[in-house]
Amino acid sequence: MVALLAFVPESAWAAKIGDVAEETSLGQQAARFFSFRDPSVRYAVIGSVLLGISCGLLGCFIVVRKMALVGDTLSHAVLPGVALGFLFSGVSVSGLFDWSFDVDNITKNPALIFAGAVIAGVAGTLLVTTLKQTTKIKEDSALGLTLASFFAVGICLLTMIQDLPTGNKSGIDKFMFGQAAAIGKGDIQLMLGVTMLIVAVVFVFYKELLVTSFDAGFARSIALPSEWVHHGLMLLVAFAVVIALQAVGVVLVSAMLITPAAAAYLLTDRMHRMLFLAVGFGVASGVIGAFISFLKPNIPTGPCMVLGASAVFAVAFFGGPRHGVLTRWWRHVSRSKRVQRENTLKAVYQVLENRAAQPEDSVSLKELAERRRETLDEVSGQAQALKQHRLVTLHEEGNKILFTPGGWQLACTIVRNHRLWELYLTNAANIAADHVHDDAEKIEHILGDDVVRELERMLDDTTRDPHGRAIPGFADIHKPFAPSASGPSGYGRSS
Amino acid sequence: MNDFIPAFEWQRVMVEPWAENLSTTFWIVLMGFLITAACGLIGNYLILRRMALVGDAISHSVLPGLAIAFLLSHSLNTVPMFIGALGAGIVTTVMIELIHKKTRVKQDSAIGITFSTLFAIGVILISFGQTDAVDLDTECVLYGEIAFVPLDLVKTELGPGMLSVVEKIPGLNSELFLDGNMLTIAPPSVIRMAVVTGVTLLLILVFYKELLVTSFDSGLSSSLGINATVVHYALMGMLSVIIVSAFEAVGAILVIAMLILPGATSSLLAYRLPTMFGITVVHALLSAVGGIHLATWLNCSPAGAMVVAGSALFALAWIFSPSQGLLLRWFGRELDKLDEEEIERLVKGT
Incomplete structure (x- = not known):
């Protein structure tokens, strides 16, 4: 030039x-x-x-x-x-x-x-x-x-x-x-x-x-x-x-x-x-x-x-x-979707827990809907969202839900976060056991690894939460999956 | 400097406008007075609510509304202009709120960004449309065309019966209104401004x-059940309408002076709202009359001269104000002493 x-x-x-x-x-x-x-x-x-x-x-x-x-x-x-x-x-x-x-x-x-x-x-x-x-x-x-x-x-x-x-x-x-x-x-x-x-x-x-x-x-x-x-x-x-x-x-x-x-x-x-x-x-x-x-x-x-x-x-x-307004809006939407997914996963975990079933067992949509107190349509949409993120697999025309190993790990982590936090509030902060659930419901999605390790160090006994339920430990999270009793095997590979 | 500032000739500056060019002078002064009065009345509230610069923003940003209305309707008719201005006023208010509530940009920057963007859009629209637009140009936006107000007078022909009636009414039978059997009503822009000023006064009452x-x-207002948001938006709407009807005559920027100067002057001189309104109207009248003489003397823009006259009145109020004047400040020490003496005297008296 x-x-x-x-x-x-x-x-x-x-x-x-x-x-x-x-x-x-x-x-x-x-x-x-x-x-x-x-x-x-x-x-x-x-x-x-x-x-x-x-x-x-x-x-x-x-x-x-x-x-x-x-x-x-x-x-x-x-x-x-x-x-x-x-x-x-x-x-x-x-x-x-x-x-x-x-x-x-x-x-x-x-x-x-x-x-x-x-x-x-x-x-x-x-x-x-x-x-x-x-x-x-x-x-x-x-x-x-x-x-x-x-x-x-x-x-x-x-x-x-x-x-x-x-x-x-x-x-x-x-x-x-x-x-x-x-x-x-x-x-x-x-x-x-x-x-x-x-x-x-x-x-x-x-x-x-x-x-x-x-x-x-x-x-x-x-x-x-x-x-x-x-x-x-x-x-x-x-x-x-x-x-x-x-x-x-x-x-x-x-x-x-x-x-x-x-x-x-x-x-x-x-x-x-x-x-x-x-x-x-x-x-x-x-x-x-x-x-x-x-x-x-x-x-x-x-x-x-x-x-x-x-x-x-x-x-x-x-x-x-x-x-940015759009960026913040998008961040908000994706965060609330993630919270929604994690809550659904947690519900599936709790259904299995109430049945004293194994992680390989299936959960029907109806059970999930009862647990979440929502309609079948809503729960079915949530199950689809979980499937898209490869957290669960769906069987029998979407009526049976099976955890993938990743989904099981995430569900255990969320439940562990929730119950650890409840334990922390009752033991360390002296809050009555029936007042800690709502707070834990919010914080379970944002507790990072370092905070969780800190909680584990502070709490002496981390096997039971204040309501007497078992807190899933490392052994549960990394439990090797056995062939399922109630559903088809090959989880994680089916689409 | 004689080439630039003409000599002050009493006859030419003070007498001739009223003696020889009465019809021109009268309509310009009336228009100036109506604009300054309407702007000043609503401006009192803007000043009290610390919203003077929102007035600044709206006066800039009605321009794209006007330009779009003009380009669509190819005329400067009242209805499309008012719709365009109201739309622009609402867009301005919403944009300012949006920018400073949704991000960390503060309100002052939000105001600055909003009105400069809208004003720039308006100027570009006008520049592009200038080939077929005759009445709306960038000159008008800046200087105002109050001098052209008397050019389009509306006249009606009177029948012999009406003529004899009109001739008997004092004031109407002057040459200002009556030319043979033609009765001059008023330029349309003056009529519109008079209606707007009247409505403003009525709404305020x-x-x-x-x-x-x-x-x-604001606490008392919500306990009385007055919806402050509705009042706010109604005030903004009224402001947009006043600004747009004044726009053609005084332009986008001088109208800010008409909004703020009367109210600022009256706030230096009075503490009660009704008194302030009275001073506002007097200020409007004096600045309109002073402006026309200044413009005749210096041969400059009448709208600009009216604002300069209004600023001079404000300066006088600033110097001589009985409560916060500069004179009082400069000689305040003596006054304090007087007060003390008087208090002493009063104390001794009782």
């Missing part, structure tokens, strides 16, 4: 918005976009990557500190600063009080817009703090009030700029919803510098940021200046918001802070992993958004990037390995 | 007790 760039003279590819759209098929458009032949595409992609990095990094701290809506307020509040920074390029200062304003000098100067926007953003956060401190207005109202008031001032200034007799105002309306294609070389230099600053500060002050975000009390006790960390973080967020403005726009830039970080928050419990994930998500959604906006003229970049980030969040929300 | 109790004391 680098070689291709070297061979193609740059001037052959005009850097205009919508160049990519000229290609006919989506594949060709993608090839053209990702070949980075057009300088505007290159700038847009580099810009998206940079804003993904800076927003992703800072967004993590915003999300874990529950300041998502502070970020939103800050991003709306920069609008008057953008407008004033744009206007200020037309001011020439020749003395302390000798300023002159010339409409024709107005240009889109990234540094001035950056300065104006940062000042406005910081002023907005200070206003929120002051309102909270001096009045009884709550934080949510203070945030909404600041957001909308600053935005209104910005709207007034923008409509005034649109009436100015100058041709150089074309860039300013792209700040609302963003246009990655409008990113120029000056913007990229500024973005690069600011992103490097943000990465460096987060790297150097990682410990301080981590401690103040998660444990305010501990931060105080080791004399960390939490207030200053907070203000510093807000300043960095203002930086990140402002460099993202050109590509994402004022209205939606807060989403690039919140959404990738929230998606990362669903996937990991470690802050450093969350930072890397959020940066990855931010970069991916930024580049995809830039690509989509190049496909058709007049499609603003910001909403495309935000939808990309929202799609990532949706995937994490539904399919995240630990916190 | 009728369900005053329920709203009051659920806002301040």
Whole structure:
């Protein structure tokens, strides 16, 4: 790809918005976009990557500190600063009080817009703090009030700029919803510098940021200046918001802070992993958004990037390995199915036990249904589920149930868990024998091997449970199967 | 800066809007007043219930509802718009609840994710549909088109009998309403907003007790048998309807200011809910009138100027509030001393 760039003279590819759209098929458009032949595409992609990095990094701290809506307020509040920074390029200062304003000098100067926007953003956060401190207005109202008031001032200034007799105002309306294609070389230099600053500060002050975000009390006790960390973080967020403005726009830039970080928050419990994930998500959604906006003229970049980030969040929300809604639902379903299976196995064991029969003997569906106090249909479904897991075999059109060796072992283990726990509760915790069954009924499915060994060590005599029934021991669990008296032999091999 | 900020000419800024452009000014001010009043009334409850940012979220996320309704019905008629907005409002509330109840993402992030996603969908729908859509565009979403409100006045022709009756009614016989035998009724959007404001006021009066109790004391409300969830969702539904009828005129983001500013101002000045409602309405009127003059002076967006005027009123209330004002804070020491002297005097007097 680098070689291709070297061979193609740059001037052959005009850097205009919508160049990519000229290609006919989506594949060709993608090839053209990702070949980075057009300088505007290159700038847009580099810009998206940079804003993904800076927003992703800072967004993590915003999300874990529950300041998502502070970020939103800050991003709306920069609008008057953008407008004033744009206007200020037309001011020439020749003395302390000798300023002159010339409409024709107005240009889109990234540094001035950056300065104006940062000042406005910081002023907005200070206003929120002051309102909270001096009045009884709550934080949510203070945030909404600041957001909308600053935005209104910005709207007034923008409509005034649109009436100015100058041709150089074309860039300013792209700040609302963003246009990655409008990113120029000056913007990229500024973005690069600011992103490097943000990465460096987060790297150097990682410990301080981590401690103040998660444990305010501990931060105080080791004399960390939490207030200053907070203000510093807000300043960095203002930086990140402002460099993202050109590509994402004022209205939606807060989403690039919140959404990738929230998606990362669903996937990991470690802050450093969350930072890397959020940066990855931010970069991916930024580049995809830039690509989509190049496909058709007049499609603003910001909403495309935000939808990309929202799609990532949706995937994490539904399919995240630990916190995903669908994953958790599936885990819940499979766990309750396992509990159901184990309870059925236990019932089969108890039927055999009551008959004083051997493990090789068969149990009829009717006996099982009586034991479980359920209908034949329900029990037959449960027996099918056991068969699928190769815990039992079914004979005589599914009316006779025979343990497989594995099923017998599992049944013994469950019953042993249950009775050991009952014994433990009566002997060690001094609970009456008629009160221990319900508790044991729940815990029998989750007792691990180590807990069982611990119980065996603590209890002196593990042959009889509090109700006088035998607790199946190792000899029972690993009992060699003899040919069955009441059913066909060849268990375990029949399907 | 003279190119940018025009000189303040008394005649042009303060007199001409009412003398020469009366019909334009009147409808814009009326529309602005109705919107700010309706938003401010319901905004009082949002502030009390600490739900100001839910208002923020809904005002952003009615956009896809509007866009879908517009793309399906190809018009900005009231019924499809209200259905779309109500649907979007419900989707917003449900999405926020779902995200922050089902996962460990906190409510603030849930609000941020929800409204930005829905707003982005709305903007993209509008951008794609822009070729055949004339009335709904991204400009309208941001700036509002309150300046275009007076452009489509509904007029009816009066018969000679009716004309003589109407001419006798004071107020109606001015040139604002009567042009020959044509009686001007109002722009349809103003009529719709007036109905919405009236219904809001009526509902607040009728369900005053329920709203009051659920806002301040959830324990008492459940012991009185008031279903707080129903009240919550009814409030959200009303909010969606108000926002959508204000949307075309002031846009998605300025409407947040109209929701919060009047209530925040009144909460600085009063402690009783009825007084707060009174201040809200006065604030709405002053910011609408102030906004139109500011917009005339600076030649900027009237909706934005109304919010700026409202913010200025809020700033005044913040400085001069008798209970929590900045002046009181700055000179609070002297006031404390006065209080002590007065207490001493009273103690000696008895």
